[in-house]
Amino acid sequence: MTKTLVIGLGNPILGDDGVGWKVAETVKERLDAESPSRVEVDCLSLGGLSLMERLLGYERAIIVDSMATGQIPVGSVRTFPLASLPDPMAGHSGSAHDTSLIIALKTAESIGADIPKRVDVVAVEAQNVYDFSEELSPPVAAAVAEAVQVVFDLLQGAPHDLT
């Protein structure tokens, strides 16, 4: 298996915004129970250049985050390549004090840095990402298991659903 990093992104004290962390933590528990793998797991609250710097040296990355489109049911899980994100500054991929993750990765690539060849996003439609809480709302909490499975499917080579 290629050297892979799974990142849970978000703010764990802002309700559903912490879903990325919850999914990543569960992925880590399952991985730890398995034989030694080339998959690492981390939970971060970063964007832009800082997030890009964390990805250097990995062949592949999977970023798990919340999303708030308001157009699909809360708790829906979607996966897509980072490059297909319609708004590069969206979500935690952007940091207003530097640049977007996509531009940061292109910057690193242009100077020959060792960026992942593939970056996938697994996103869970959220309900409450503004109020302080360490708890996920029920439909988002119920989606954690599905999102974890999607991460494992991606690790095992599943294509994107692009929905």
Add this chain to the structure above:
Amino acid sequence: MTQRITIDPITRLEGHGKIEIFLDEKGDVANTYFQIPELRGFERFCVGRPVEEMPLLTNRICGVCPEAHHMAAAKAADMVYHVDPPRTAKMLRELLYSAFYVTDHATHFYALAGPDFVMGPNAPVAERNILGVIHKVGLEIGGKVINARKAGHTVIEMIGGRKVHPCTSIPGGLTKGITKEQRDEILKLGQWAIEFAQFSLKLFNDIVLGNKEYVDLILGDIYTHRTYYMGMVDENNRINFYDGKVRVVRPDGKEFVKYAPQDYTQHIAEHVEPWTYLKFPYLKDVGWKGFTDGVDSGVYCATPLSRLNAADGMATSIAQEEYDKFYKTLGGKPVHQRLATHWARLIELLYAAERWVELASDPEITSDNFHTKPTEIPTEGVGIVEAPRGTLTHHYTTDERGLLTKVNLIVGTTNNYAPISMSINKAARSLIKKGTVVTEGMLNMVEMAFRAYDPCFGCATHSLPGKMPLQVTIRDAQGEPVEVLKQFC
């Protein structure tokens, strides 16, 4: 027909914020509002926590300058416990902080300010970013920026225990020191950082100062306000980011007041407006006279430019040469042109790198005397540092067990809320006139008015796919949109 222009949220600005520009019936700007529509409540939910947790809790306020909050909190906690950390602890904290300044100022210049000047304010938005800069100026610049950040983060991790959110400052000093081997590496990285800072100043000199159009833009009236200026200084009135007294100079450059951190409430008050959650600090002895500049208005500014204006010079030799050149080129002290803040920031970058080497070269930096055990009953303390975005004040009161009963924070950008609002207003009035077709480049020039301040309003939450980075809506008198401009960056 009354029109309303909204910039929401603002491109390349941390946290939520939006600009509302209201046009009158003729089509001129009637008024502008820079709103902060979120309340984060950190001061409230820290109450009841042990004060020694504050360096860990408050560095989570935001992912941009956790080191600043870590240091201000540590200094406030020192004072709460009436303990003076050993010299080595103070030097190590300042060393970490200097390395942080290098990463932060470098990132701002190359990712935020640079695109406006290197690519031009009216360049296509898709090119106005760090990638555009390195493609235009040279690939090696990208490598230098990434190396500068890496060097800073290495030092932060060595001293602070972690790369992003340091965790080693406690009341009375630090939980750990550094080895001689670490000191050697820190020194080597610092010497490279000095070269990088000099390279950055040369780049600014060649690209910005060498372009008459940009010099005219910097010196023009659009981005000029004559306010009071604030910054921390050492005993010789030289800039210091970590320790010293807060000095405020008048719009004519003369000293207005110099106070110790614990006296800040005697000099600073906060004005409240009904349309925003953020308060507007002002000089108490001058008074709040509205969003206006001049000697009779208590509005002050706390930025890299302000720090240069408030000090008599830099505490390191090469930065002092640049300081002299800065004022000679711009016509003497103080400099009121807000876009000159970008130049001031690079001079601070050089000072931080020099200070980094200076501190790492001190024989006591590897001493194991890095903590003084607190023995007094905790009471009250104020810690002030210069955050990259302005003077940062942490004020804590505890009970006899050290549990917090009151917390007050005045963060860097808050100091600048009134001047930022004034700068946006002036830029909008200057650029948007009756009959003007509002272009994306024009709105970017309005954004440049506040980008010079490097404002930060705390990263609360941004969920995928988020809003457009920049959306401008022009509405008629009935509130119906007549035109919508969107941009992706």
